[in-house]
Amino acid sequence: MLSKKGILVTIVSILFVLSCGGGGSDxxxxxxxxxxxxxxIQSIIDDYVDNVVIPTYDHLRERSATLRExxxxxxxxxxxxxxxxxxxxxxxxxIPWEQSESWLFGPVDFxxxxxxxxxxxxNRTDLDAxxxxxxxxxxxFVGNLDPTLKGFHTAEYLLFAFDVDELGAREFEYLIxxxxxxxxxxxxxxxxxxxxxxxxxxxxxxxxxxxxxxSQVSALEQIIEGMSIILDEVANGKxxxxxxxxxxxxxxxxxxxxxxxDFANDVRGALHAYTxxxxxxxxIGTGLDxxxxxxxxxxxxxxxDEINDAIDAILAIPQPFRDAILDPDAADEIVAxxxxxxxxxDTLNNEVLPVIQQ
Amino acid sequence: xxxxxxxxxxxGICLTAFLLTEAAYPQAAPSKDEFQxxxxxxxxxxxxxxxxxxxxxxxxxxxxxxxxxxxxRIDELTAEQPKTAKPSPQEKEGxxxxxxxxxxxxxxxxxxxxxxxxFFERINAGDKPYxxxxxxxxxxxxxxxxxxxxxxxxxxxxxxxxxxxxxSDNRLEFDLTRFVLELEGEMFAGLGFExxxxxxxxxxxxxxxxEYEEFGEYEQEIEKGGEVNVEELYLSKKFSDWGKLxxxxxxxxxxxxxxLNKPTDxxxxxxxxxxxNVIPAVWDEMGASxxxxxxxxxxxxxxxxxxxxxxxxxxxxxxxxxxxxxxxTIKATGLALVGRVDFKLPNYGLLVGTSAxxxxxxxxxxxxxxxxxxxxxxxxxxAHVIFxxxxxxxxxxxxxxxxxxxxxxxxxxxxxxxxxxxxxxxVSDNAxxxxxxxxxxxxxxxxxDHLHRLEPFVRVDYYDTFFNPRDTLFDNPRYxxxxxxxxxxxxxxxxxxxxLDYAYRMLGSDDFNGESGIDLAFGWVY
Numbered sequence: 012m013l014s015k016k017g018i019l020v021t022i023v024s025i026l027f028v029l030s031c032g033g034g035g036s037d038x039x040x041x042x043x044x045x046x047x048x049x050x051x052i053q054s055i056i057d058d059y060v061d062n063v064v065i066p067t068y069d070h071l072r073e074r075s076a077t078l079r080e081x082x083x084x085x086x087x088x089x090x091x092x093x094x095x096x097x098x099x100x101x102x103x104x105x106i107p108w109e110q111s112e113s114w115l116f117g118p119v120d121f122x123x124x125x126x127x128x129x130x131x132x133x134n135r136t137d138l139d140a141x142x143x144x145x146x147x148x149x150x151x152f153v154g155n156l157d158p159t160l161k162g163f164h165t166a167e168y169l170l171f172a173f174d175v176d177e178l179g180a181r182e183f184e185y186l187i188x189x190x191x192x193x194x195x196x197x198x199x200x201x202x203x204x205x206x207x208x209x210x211x212x213x214x215x216x217x218x219x220x221x222x223x224x225x226s227q228v229s230a231l232e233q234i235i236e237g238m239s240i241i242l243d244e245v246a247n248g249k250x251x252x253x254x255x256x257x258x259x260x261x262x263x264x265x266x267x268x269x270x271x272x273d274f275a276n277d278v279r280g281a282l283h284a285y286t287x288x289x290x291x292x293x294x295i296g297t298g299l300d301x302x303x304x305x306x307x308x309x310x311x312x313x314x315x316d317e318i319n320d321a322i323d324a325i326l327a328i329p330q331p332f333r334d335a336i337l338d339p340d341a342a343d344e345i346v347a348x349x350x351x352x353x354x355x356x357d358t359l360n361n362e363v364l365p366v367i368q369q
Numbered sequence: 370x371x372x373x374x375x376x377x378x379x380x381g382i383c384l385t386a387f388l389l390t391e392a393a394y395p396q397a398a399p400s401k402d403e404f405q406x407x408x409x410x411x412x413x414x415x416x417x418x419x420x421x422x423x424x425x426x427x428x429x430x431x432x433x434x435x436x437x438x439x440x441x442r443i444d445e446l447t448a449e450q451p452k453t454a455k456p457s458p459q460e461k462e463g464x465x466x467x468x469x470x471x472x473x474x475x476x477x478x479x480x481x482x483x484x485x486x487x488f489f490e491r492i493n494a495g496d497k498p499y500x501x502x503x504x505x506x507x508x509x510x511x512x513x514x515x516x517x518x519x520x521x522x523x524x525x526x527x528x529x530x531x532x533x534x535x536x537s538d539n540r541l542e543f544d545l546t547r548f549v550l551e552l553e554g555e556m557f558a559g560l561g562f563e564x565x566x567x568x569x570x571x572x573x574x575x576x577x578x579x580e581y582e583e584f585g586e587y588e589q590e591i592e593k594g595g596e597v598n599v600e601e602l603y604l605s606k607k608f609s610d611w612g613k614l615x616x617x618x619x620x621x622x623x624x625x626x627x628x629l630n631k632p633t634d635x636x637x638x639x640x641x642x643x644x645x646n647v648i649p650a651v652w653d654e655m656g657a658s659x660x661x662x663x664x665x666x667x668x669x670x671x672x673x674x675x676x677x678x679x680x681x682x683x684x685x686x687x688x689x690x691x692x693x694x695x696x697x698t699i700k701a702t703g704l705a706l707v708g709r710v711d712f713k714l715p716n717y718g719l720l721v722g723t724s725a726x727x728x729x730x731x732x733x734x735x736x737x738x739x740x741x742x743x744x745x746x747x748x749x750x751x752a753h754v755i756f757x758x759x760x761x762x763x764x765x766x767x768x769x770x771x772x773x774x775x776x777x778x779x780x781x782x783x784x785x786x787x788x789x790x791x792x793x794x795x796v797s798d799n800a801x802x803x804x805x806x807x808x809x810x811x812x813x814x815x816x817x818d819h820l821h822r823l824e825p826f827v828r829v830d831y832y833d834t835f836f837n838p839r840d841t842l843f844d845n846p847r848y849x850x851x852x853x854x855x856x857x858x859x860x861x862x863x864x865x866x867x868x869l870d871y872a873y874r875m876l877g878s879d880d881f882n883g884e885s886g887i888d889l890a891f892g893w894v895y
Contacts, residue, residue: 121786123793134532136880141843152841155779157684157794159530160843260531 051302052227053216058287058296059234060204060212064114066292067280068201071107075197078104078166079190086183094175101170102269104193105163109273111200112244113280114237117211118203124196126158131263133164135172142181150195153188164264165189171266231367234299238281239360242321245274246352254336254345268331275325278352282318303366314363317355324351508554508562515894517546517632519639525884529847534881545571546890551601559607563619569596598694600653615658622658622670622709623726625753625766626651631894635764636808636826636858638868638890643832643852646685647768647802648749649692655699670709670724675701679731679745679778680785683792684848687800687834688747688772690792691731703733705747718757725750732778736789740781745774762824765805769836772798776839797848801836805829808858820862826870828854833877849877856888867891 081100085093108129111119119125137160146152153161169178169186178186204212215233218224224233249270253261264270283289287298304311325348328335335341521542525535548568555561603617620627626644629635630651640650656674663669678700681690693699706729711722728747732740749770756763772778779795787793808826817823835848856870868891874884 121788122784123787125787126793127783132531134530136532136534136878137530137845137847140846140878140880144843146840146843149841152843155776155795155841156843157845158783258536 049219049227051297052231054297055287055299055302056218056227056230057216058298059284060216062287062289062294062296063283064111065201065205065212066289066294067107067111067283068197068204070292071104071111072194072197072201074100074104074107075190075194079187079194082166082170082186082190085178086187089175089178089183091175094170094178098170098267101163101166101267102272105264105269105273106276108163108197109276110280110283112277113241113284114234115240116233116237117215119200122199122203123158124200126162128162128193128196129164130158130162131164132261132265133159133162133168134260135168138165138168142185148181148184148188150188150191153185153192161189161192163193164266166193167264167266167269228368231299231302232364234284235359235364235367238284239356241277241281242352242356242359245277245321245325246349246356249274249277250345250349250352253333257337259333259336262333262336265333268333270332271325271328271330274332274348275322278318278322278325278355281355282315282322285315285318299363299367303363306366306369310358310362310366314355314358317351317358321348321351321355324348508556511553511555513551513553513895514549514565515631515633516548516892517890518892519544519546520889521886523884523886525882525886529876529881534847534876535884537882549600559605559609559613561605561607562617563601563603563605564599565601567598567600569598600651603658611662613660613662615660616656618653618655619658619672621652621654621674621726622672622707623652623724623749624648624751624768625755625764627653629755629764632868632890632892633860633863633866633894636762636806636824636868637828637854637856637872638870638888639872641766641804641806641828641830643802643804643830643850644766644768646689646850647687647770647800647832647834649689652692654705655701656704665715666713668709668711668713668722670707670711672707674705674707675699676703676705676728676734677731677747678734678736679740679796680735680782680789681791682731682772682775682778682782682796684794684796684845685792685834687796688731688770691734693734695790696736700734700736703728703730703744705729720755721753723750723752731772732774740777743774743777743781745772745778747772760810761807762810763805763807763826765803767803768801770800772796776841779842795842797835797838797842799836799838800832800834802830802832804831806854822858822860822863824858826856826858828852830854846877847881851875851877864895865891865893 078097078100081093081097085097087093112125112129115125137157141148141156141160166186166189169182169189173182202210204210214221214223215230218230219227224230249263253259259265262270264273285299287296287300288294300311300315303314324344328344328348329338329341335345521544523540523542524537526538526540527535529535546569548571549565551563551565553561553563599618601617601619603615603619605613605615607613620630624644626640630640635641644650654674656672658670658672658674661669661671675693677688677691678693679688679691681692682688683690706727707724709722709724711720713720726747726749730744731747732743732745747770749768751766751768753766754764775796775798782791782796783793785791785793806826806828808824810822810824812819812821812823815823830850830852833849835842835844838844852872852874854870854872856868858866858868858870860866867889869889870887872886872888874886875881
């Protein structure tokens with residue numbers, strides 16, 4: 012994104028460099044330029060942490076709490092309306108989670124939160140076996156279950172695969188424990204980045220002064236790697252696996268028919284990571300796009316356009332995705348969505364990354 | 370006088386010259402027929418000569434082959450002698466050895482005593498024996514090993530973690546399962562060493578694997594040394610015929626696969642999956658081991674080794690993933706003790722026994738000290754039998770295990786880094802494994818002599834890596850597995866083998882599909 016702010020920052024940077032007469036030296040271990048450039052890169056890292064990652068996790072914990080409340084309300088008053096409200100709360104919580112998949116590094120990785128929250132595909136045989144077991148489905152019991160037996164997709168199964176009159180005490184017991192587990196994990200994710208003794212957000216912002224991020228450029232590379240992983244995952248995993256194998260069971264969010272939105276939000280997360288903006292929350296910051304625009308404005312804009320194209324191509328797949336994979340008429344749209352993600356991946360890695368590393 | 374002499378000389382010279390010319394033998398000049406006849410005779414003689422030379426060459430060759438064959442046999446017998454006299458548990462399946470071979474071994478022991486004297490004399494004379502002996506070799510070296518190649522067909526998909534279990538499929542897989550090089554060295558005074566290197570799946574370095582326990586993700590498997598493992602490397606000291614001490618890396622005396630690891634030791638194409646999914650397959654560790662051969666009937670083994678690392682424990686394979694190998698060194702802060710008792714009846718080809726393993730603290734061997742207040746001790750108990758009597762041959766094993774603090778371990782493991790490449794799934798407090806196989810040799814019924822073994826066989830495996838778990842753990846029926854295997858095993862001089870079998874696997878609930886596969890394994894043991 013070549014924003015006005017980006018142009019302004021660029022002009023100010025150039026003026027500042029000229030005024031310094033090139034006398035400053037880079038001693039931070041960061042990439043290329045002088046002291047001003049370090050501040051510029053620092054602003055990108057800071058905005059990535061403060062405008063993108065932490066607000067997304069904050070959003071996730073809020074919406075996970077709302078989901079838990081909606082499920083408790085459903086248990087208290089099991090009606091079509093309360094079920095619908097709980098389903099809506101589930102859809103809403105999925106948005107920040109899927110967007111956060113553009114940075115599956117840090118605590119979400121090394122604490123195993125990703126599989127605990129979002130393992131898929133879940134399999135109904137095992138879920139039914141849990142329901143039919145004698146075990147008391149406490150939060151502790153659910154916490155100990157394999158990742159494929161808890162998290163968003165188990166909640167999805169219980170909320171979407173049953174009608175309201177089919178939800179018995181056993182299903183509610185399982186559902187409430189699962190959504191409480193989602194809520195506590197989401198809370199932990201937020202705290203891991205924003206609070207505690209050693210918040211990961213501060214570690215990332217301290218890039219160049221710690222061993223996790225030995226230089227500022229390494230933090231930028233990590234941002235790009237996070238984006239790459241999700242673009243690859245959407246094209247070659249989430250879409251390709253069920254489509255290539257014509258296997259409905261491999262579809263993510265197959266009970267709620269939310270697959271397409273999930274994929275689009277995955278890529279939206281990559282857009283946020285690239286621009287340093289979170290428009291949905293009204294947050295605008297400095298992003299990688301502005302750094303790229305310094306040397307290649309056309310590339311900076313093209314990268315942003317390609318990510319947006321990928322989102323559009325995903326949303327062009329006929330709904331629901333689980334039916335579309337079996338429909339020959341939908342094959343072109345599915346392949347086009349994959350190609351759009353791959354194109355963005357290639358540009359990111361072959362063109363943008365080298366600019367960052369200069 | 371002179372004139373007479375001159376005349377006589379001249380006549381003599383002329384006569385001599387005449388006699389030397391053909392003209393002096395007018396009647397000896399051959400006719401054309403006779404000439405031809407003589408030529409033919411020469412040809413015949415030449416022919417006869419060539420035939421006899423060929424016969425001679427043939428006889429020479431035959432003799433050379435006979436000599437070579439006899440020399441080879443001598444080498445074989447020489448190589449077999451120490452083995453037959455060594456009553457270590459590894460050779461228990463070979464009970465009831467030939468007395469003559471034992472006698473030869475005794476003779477060789479005498480020869481070694483002479484060498485030993487020579488050796489010490491040279492040391493006393495200030496010699497550097499290791500240099501001198503290196504020319505001949507300080508160790509008497511023996512190569513052993515085996516190769517196992519597998520072709521498989523499956524009617525099910527590789528991902529069991531699907532609704533109803535693995536989907537139906539029709540796939541072939543070929544595998545260079547393992548190639549093992551085993552070098553044994555014997556010195557005087559019972560000193561020796563053994564080094565065993567295993568090449569698994571024909572590759573080295575790192576491989577990609579699909580981890581269905583981790584939701585079908587592609588993962589790069591990095592094992593120590595890739596897929597080339599030094600499985601045994603130890604120095605040993607034999608004490609006459611009553612004991613053996615080992616130090617280094619060696620097989621644990623628990624279960625049966627450490628003793629029946631060669632493909633000719635078991636009947637089915639694969640090793641029993643029950644045992645290999647509950648404890649590390651052909652389990653080797655580092656430490657010290659002492660085997661005490663009480664008499665012809667009783668053997669005892671004691672071992673002190675490094676313990677397991679509890680970060681690798683998980684749902685699908687219980688404690689198997691705790692076998693260390695990711696890092697350059699083995700953590701041994703948490704030690705393990707192993708004890709084994711075997712009772713043999715050589716005349717009946719029977720061995721029965723029991724063994725126990727106690728890992729004192731599996732948390733102490735975690736890469737990071739992230740469970741300081743939890744010891745998570747591990748107990749394994751086993752009972753086993755091996756028999757070979759008449760045409761019948763078989764073996765069986767039952768293992769039960771208990772892990773203390775399994776809940777704490779599971780809780781901590783699920784928060785481990787993805788980079789550690791461990792399952793991060795819950796581990797059960799208990800696990801159970803059992804298997805048994807039996808075969809009947811029909812060689813002579815189908816016109817084969819005793820160099821061949823042809824054995825129809827059956828095997829049953831039953832194992833559950835979630836056997837009686839704690840109340841707070843869901844007893845997932847997919848972890849209870851039963852496998853029926855039946856097929857035909859052929860071996861030639863106990864060296865070359867070809868096995869064909871069919872296996873049917875059932876999971877612990879009717880909700881899961883059954884899984885069938887056909888295996889064709891072949892290879893050699895040397």
